[in-house]
Amino acid sequence: MNRRATRSRAAGLIIAASLVAVPLTGCSVNASAGAGVDAESDALWAHRTPYVGDSNKALALIADTNFGPPRSYSIKLQTVNAPYDLTVTFPTTEVDGKPLDAIDFTPAATKLLGTIGNLDSVTVTSNDTPVFTLTAKQASKTLGFNVKQLGQDKRKLTDYVASDRD
Template identity: 45%
Template sequence: MVRNVVGSLVLAAVALSGCTSSPGDAQGTEASATVGSDAQAQALWAHRTAYVGDNSKVISLVDHAGFGATGSYALSLWTTSKPYAVTITVTDPAKPFETIDFSAPATLLLGTVTNLDAVHVTSGGKTYSLTAGQASATLGHDVKTLGTDRAALDRYLRSLAD
């Protein structure tokens, strides 16, 4: 079992460094928030994928979901057996880990990767985790609709800007 997990990690690990800003970040007026969320929605919609193992799309989704604003990070993709997961290890946090709200980017990632079951974010011995079931309960509907219904994705992003 440990050998399989280690093998999965080694085969599916993708390292990123220097990711310090999110393409979807929008600051300022309501109009700029709308433009930012529209661009973010377009990028998320364009890169959504059925499989955690589609590493190039998952890398893009992680950044566009908003994890880039947390600081530099590395990714591990758990793709060989359920539960399929993404672990984001923040290597150089932009601010203290406990002050960052990971719920929105984790929800976006869970919604735009069809077979993704869980998102884990770690840094300095601290961990944040969100499962698809937890995200669905918070949303009041299946989180996966964010990746199948563009209007639902747009509404969710607008709710974050409010």
């Protein structure tokens, strides 16, 4: 690997680590909650990736999608064989005082399924007990079009982000 590629990779790892490790004091559930629809869709569009195995982009997308406060969960990427899954695990049964089973993770999971090209499912667990799962097929059925179009058509992504805020 050449020196430029090594530096670029190291910089990417540092950025990814900061996305996970930097506490955001006073934040509620979403780091981009105060941002407008365009700002959120711009961030999602910029971080989209064809592969769930691109951990830097996956971490950035997770931070963009409203799963919970930073450091309140851990991530597991299933990238070896299809179906490819992204699992968000909470060590408790509540987030911001709200029971996990009362939280609708559908919008956040739909955004991930749409912006990560080969992602087949998103699972949320609490202490390794599944709380929520959404597959690309289920999200597509709900949307009325292939969820992957969110990562291919910025207008559709922006429209979905706007509808999530209604």
